[in-house]
Amino acid sequence: MTETTRTLKVDFKKCIKAGECYYxxxxxxxxxxxxxxxxxxxxxxxxxxxxxxREAAEVCPSGAITFEE
Ligand code: SF4
Structure with missing residues (x-):
């Protein structure tokens, strides 16, 4: 995989605004x-x-964060 194919995403339909990611x-x-x-x-x-x-995707309590590598 090249650097640009790694993609971090948030599914806002799943996000419960727990704030783990930005804190x-x-x-x-x-x-x-x-x-x-x-x-x-x-x-x-x-x-x-x-x-x-990777850590953010693991700890997001709603599973809203995905990191494709
Ligand atoms: S950690 Fe997950 S649920 Fe919390 S604000 Fe970030 S994306 Fe939303």
Whole structure:
């Protein structure tokens, strides 16, 4: 896989605005005024970004975050 094919996504139909993603990984996600996250880094490429993207997908309580590698 090349760097640009790694994709971080949020399914807003599943998101329950728990905030785990932007509290724990502010480099990848930001909170909006509605408390939904926005993705700052859609295509994680550094080792740190990739590790954080995997962690975010694992800990999201609603399963809204996916990281395709
Ligand atoms: S961790 Fe999951 S449920 Fe919580 S705000 Fe982020 S995407 Fe939504």
């Amino acid at each position: 724990n990984h502010p480099d990848l996600f930001k909170a909006t005024e509605s408390y939904y996250p926005t993705i700052v880094v859609s295509h994680p490429s550094t080792a740190t970004e990739i590790r954080e993207a």
